[in-house]
Amino acid sequence: MHKVLKVEGMTCQHCVQTVTETVGKLPGVAKVEVNLGQKKVTVDFDESQTQVESISAQIVEAGFEVVGGS
Secondary structure, eight states, X not given: OEEEEEEEOOOSHHHHHHHHHHHHTSTTXXXXXXXXXXXEEEEEEOXXXXXXXXXHHHHHHTTOEEXXXX
């Protein structure tokens, strides 16, 4: 599955790295791309191994706010 999440609170490359590493550790996540300028996190993952809710929860746990997705 391909999901784009709108994430607030990312301000620098360290934030990008934190989100990329945190989400990338989840089972079934194949790819994580963070667009700092657009405040978007794009995730490709296997729905049988993880869910959007788990991805969002990891981002929130890392200190950021998920405000929407498509």
